[in-house]
Amino acid sequence: MPAEPAELVTLDRIGRRFGADPPVVALRGVDLQVRTGDWLAVVGPSGSGKSTLLNIIGCLDRPDEGSYRFEGLDVAALSDRDRAGLRSHRLGFVFQSFHLLAHRSVLENVMLAEVYAMRPRSGRRDRALAALAAVGLADRTDHLPTHLSGGERQRAAIARALLNEPALLLCDEPTGNLDSRTTAAILGLLGELHAHGLTIIVITHDPGVAERAQRRVRIVDGELRDDG
Template sequence: MTAPTSATATGSGPGGGPLVIRLAGVGRTFAGPPPVTALHPSDLEIRRGEYVAVTGPSGSGKSTLLHLLGLLDTPSTGSYELDGIDTAGLGDRDRSTLRGQRIGFVFQSFHLLAHRTAEENVLLAQLYNRTPRARRRAAAREALARVGLAHRTRALPGTLSGGERQRVAIARALVNGPSLLLCDEPTGNLDSANAEAVLTRFDDLHAQGHTLVVITHDPAVAARAERSVRIGDGRLREPGRPAVDG
C-alpha cells in the first residue's frame, strides 16, 4: 500500500486557526479494468483564513482533488473532515446541504445564466434559502459590492467583460457566507488585465479572512497564494520534496 503523502505546504500560514480542511490518507481509485488510481493516499490540512494554491499539469489529479474537496465525489480510502464534520457517513442529501452551506465554487467558465442580470445570477445561489427575498436581494447586492460591481447589478453577462463575469461568479460563491472558497482555474479564460483584477479580489478576500483554495496550472496565479501544494501523478507533495512511495 502506498504510504500517505504529506502536503503540509510551504509557508506557515496563520497558525493556530481552526481547521477547515483535514484530509487523512485520502485516495481515489476508479474501477477498471484496470483500476486507475487518480489520487494516492494523501494528507492535507488547511486552516481558516489560509490562501492555498494547488498546482500541477493536466492529468495530474487536480480535478480529482477538487471533486473530493468540494464534496462532489467520495474518497476510496481515508477520511475528509470539513469544518470538523466527518463527511464519510453522510448521505447524498446531507452532503449536498453541507456543500451548499460551507463551500463556494468559482469555475473557469463562470457558469452564469445569460438571460439573468448579475444580481439575479447571485440570487440563484440562495434558491433554497428560506430567508425573506428582500434580505436575499440585499445579500446579493452586498456580495457584488465586495467584488467591485455595485454599479453593475442589473447588467446581463453579455455586457460584462470576462473579468467582470468572473467577479459575478465570485460574488455568487460568497453570498451564503461559505467556510471555503474553492476556485478551479479561475483565470483560465481571462486576458492578463482581467486576470489581474480577479487575483486582486482574491488578495482582498484573503485579507478579510476568507479561506481560499485555488486549483491552477499557472505559476503566476500560484505565486499570489501564501502556501503552495503540488500534485503530480496523483501524489500531493511539498515543493522541493519527493512524494513518499510505498
C-alpha cells in the same frame, strides 16, 4: 499568545480511482491540512488529479479510501442530503467557465445562490446587491452575463459564491479564461477577500497564480507534494 487557527480541512490517505480493468488512479494517499485563514494553491498539469481533489474537498465526489473531515465533521458519514447542505452553506465555488445563466441578469444569477441554499427570501436582493458592490459590480447588476467582460463575469461568479458567507472558497482555474491584466485584477480581489479572513483553495496550472497564495502544494500523478 493568539490561538492557532483551527483546522478546516483534514484529508488522510485519500485515494480515488475511476473505471476498471485496470482502474485509473486519480489520487493516491493524499494527506492535506488546511487551516482557517489559509490561502492554498494546488498546482499541477492537466490530468494530475487536482480537479479530482477539489471535487472531493467540495463534496462533489467521494473518495474510494481514506478519510475527510471538514470543521471536524466526518464527511464520509454524511448522507447525500447533508453533503448538499454542507456545499450550500459552508462552501463557495468559482469555476473557470463562470457557470452563469445567460438569460438571467447578473443580480438574478447571484441571488440564485440563496435559492439553492433555501435561505429566507426576505432581504435576498439587498444581500446580493451588497455582494456585487463588494466585487466592484454595483453598476452592472441589471446586465446579462453576455454583456460583461470575462473579468466582470468572474467577479459576478465570486459574488455569487460569497453570498452564503462560506467558510471555504474553492476556485478551479479561476483565471484560466482571462488575459494577464484581468488575471491580476481577479487575484487582487482574492487577496482582499483573504485579507478579510476568507479561507481559499485555488486549483491552477499557472505558477504565477500559485505565487499569490501563502502556501503551495504540487500534485503529480495523483500524489501531493508540499512546496511550502
